[in-house]
Amino acid sequence: MLQESAQIIQEPEPQADSAGAMHFSWPQDWRIQIALVVSLLWIVFLAVYIARNVGWGSFMDLPIDEMGAFLEGAFAFLAFLWLVIGLFIQQSVLAENNEELRRNNLHSAKQTQAIAATEMNARQETFFKISEATRRQLGAIAGLLFMSSQGPVGNGSYRTDQIREVWQQFAQGDSEVWSRLFLSMGTPKDIDFADLFYGTEIRRSHSENFVVGFDRLIKLARGCDSDNIIMDSLIFSAHGLLNVRMRELHPTIKFPEIVMTNSQNYLNSLSDSLQQ
Structure with a gap:
């Protein structure tokens, strides 16, 4: 001592x-x-x-x-x-x-948080780059499906010049124009969407490719979205809503429900935090 x-x-x-x-x-x-x-x-x-x-x-x-x-x-x-x-x-x-x-x-904890935030930002930047390419891919698939079902080779609801105009709109950067056309066609009571998506081998191939592409995009979003903001924006986009309808109507596969933010629970937690 x-x-x-x-x-x-x-x-x-x-x-x-x-x-x-x-x-x-x-x-x-x-x-x-x-x-x-x-x-x-x-x-x-x-x-x-x-x-x-x-x-x-x-x-x-x-x-x-x-x-x-x-x-x-x-x-x-x-x-x-x-x-x-x-x-x-x-x-x-x-x-x-x-x-x-x-x-x-404390300094190490701040550094760890900064590194985690930087890593998350890098993941999000990578996701947005991949997401843009994937959304255009999904738009092209939706366009092929629309031509197969509604164009001259389908039921003839759209003429060739009308199809060409929509493709021009797609080429100008509107990757969800075909998905919006599907969503605006009418209600399931008026249109047989199951036949529209899966009525022929070609339509089924296009629809399944669309579902697979969107599902992979969802999995990628989960890895860089801690608050479900990106997830919700994908699900409620035109591609996302069309994907939900395709999943629900698949003839052989029972897809699990895509979990999104519960608005009521979020508002309740927000109200509790404001009261505190």
Whole structure:
């Protein structure tokens, strides 16, 4: 314990002034200052005590065992004093180290959050790039399905020039124009959407390709959407609504329901947070 205390209590290091002379800097810790003053006074007291009661000549002639016993008792007070001072300083150092560790932990936590946010932003940027290409792909599939069912090769509801105009609109960047046409055709009571999507082998192939492409887009969105904002925007887009209808009407596969944000639960949680 004394060795640990001695390691903590740093002795003043000699420093050279402008003239090259060496001098000692006074320690800044007030506890060490008090201990040094008390130690100096105690040594002076011992010197006076020996000079007046024993005599330096008699003291130097004492047997080694008696001198050792005297010095042990004389310096026991100083040993105890510096032990206590060392313990207090050690506690201060430990407290400073704990505070430094706490600050480092906070800094590390902030860095971790920043890294996570950066990673999430990178995922979202990648998703939006892939999403744009996928939405155009889905739009092209929906266009082929529309031509197969409503164009001249289908029931003839749309002429070739009308189909061409819609393709031009698609080429100008409106990737969901074909999906909107499907959604605006009417209600399931008026139109047999099951036959429209899966009535022929070609239509079924187009519809299943559409469902597969949109499902892969949904899976990719889940990896970069912690608040379901991207998911909801996909589901309630024209492609998303058409995908839901295709999934519901598939003749052989029972698709699981796509989970979206529950508006009522969200509003309730928002109301609770505002009340708090």
